[in-house]
Amino acid sequence: MDNLNQTLPDMLYLLGLSTVPHLQVIGFLIFVVMYILTLAGNCLLLILVKISPTLHTPMYFFLSNLSIIDICFSSTIVPVILMNTLSTDKSIPVEGCIIQMFCHLLCGAAECILLAVMAYDRFVAICRPLHYSSVMNMKLCIVLASIPWIVGFINSTIQVHITWRLPFCKTHHVEHFFCEVPPFLRLSCRDPWLNEIAMYVAAGIIVLCSFLLTLVSYVYIISTILRIHSSRGRHTVFSTCTSHLTVVTLYYGTIMSIYFQPRSFHSVEKDKIVSVLYTVVTPMLNPIIYSIRNKEVKNCLITNIQKLLSYN
Numbered sequence: 001m002d003n004l005n006q007t008l009p010d011m012l013y014l015l016g017l018s019t020v021p022h023l024q025v026i027g028f029l030i031f032v033v034m035y036i037l038t039l040a041g042n043c044l045l046l047i048l049v050k051i052s053p054t055l056h057t058p059m060y061f062f063l064s065n066l067s068i069i070d071i072c073f074s075s076t077i078v079p080v081i082l083m084n085t086l087s088t089d090k091s092i093p094v095e096g097c098i099i100q101m102f103c104h105l106l107c108g109a110a111e112c113i114l115l116a117v118m119a120y121d122r123f124v125a126i127c128r129p130l131h132y133s134s135v136m137n138m139k140l141c142i143v144l145a146s147i148p149w150i151v152g153f154i155n156s157t158i159q160v161h162i163t164w165r166l167p168f169c170k171t172h173h174v175e176h177f178f179c180e181v182p183p184f185l186r187l188s189c190r191d192p193w194l195n196e197i198a199m200y201v202a203a204g205i206i207v208l209c210s211f212l213l214t215l216v217s218y219v220y221i222i223s224t225i226l227r228i229h230s231s232r233g234r235h236t237v238f239s240t241c242t243s244h245l246t247v248v249t250l251y252y253g254t255i256m257s258i259y260f261q262p263r264s265f266h267s268v269e270k271d272k273i274v275s276v277l278y279t280v281v282t283p284m285l286n287p288i289i290y291s292i293r294n295k296e297v298k299n300c301l302i303t304n305i306q307k308l309l310s311y312n
Helices: 002-007 021-051 058-086 094-127 129-135 138-163 181-187 193-226 231-259 268-292 295-311
Strands: 011-014 091-093
Touching (some): 011 094, 021 058, 058 268, 091 094, 094 129, 094 138, 094 268, 138 181, 138 193, 181 193, 193 231
């Protein structure tokens, strides 16, 4: 903290997404709607899994964990965007920026690993169906659900610590809409090569390994599906995976474009757009994708609505 006090004031200034007044108003309204949809969709999914006995399976246990991560992820970013969009005061306390960066990194890493865990769950369900209940027991599910949070916490602690040890003497105005690591590397008056190496190593271990584990799982899943003789059977099995594949493609694709590019290839405007996609859009779309593409979720939702209406 001594180094922090010597190199930074009490406040930083987030310049936001746009300085054009009418675009700020439009952006504010869009983010409000997206945040409401994120909270409503993920909370509805959590409630539905809780009250529906047919959804008390490992798949929906992990999906509930994904909803919790998405709620935390969105709540870490969007309220700050909303406050800064219409306010003339773009400042954020240094402590608040540190907390936001820590929570963002924690949720981002946790989601990466959880998507790989969910892919493994689908692999066991489709490729080892007779052993599914014995392999994916509750004890293993709890362990697998805990790993993303533990790894995310360790990664966040390391990344935040080394980022805030940098001397920031160029400016105290951050060309971004929240406290993310890459924009802060550009503010340093010292070459942040060590920070970049740490960021790439963390991204390689967490993002790339999770992506490869997911890819390997789906290679086995698809090869198993292709061996099913019935076309209807193939469609039924594959339909249980398409939702997860959609989420994986959207999330890994956007996050890799942020954390795997060299600093010289980064564009401020492009980084902002990509960051919006994986921090705001993806948490909103996840429950929608899983609900629309999943017959079990839709059937449980309809059943519970009918029960609720019948009580009234």
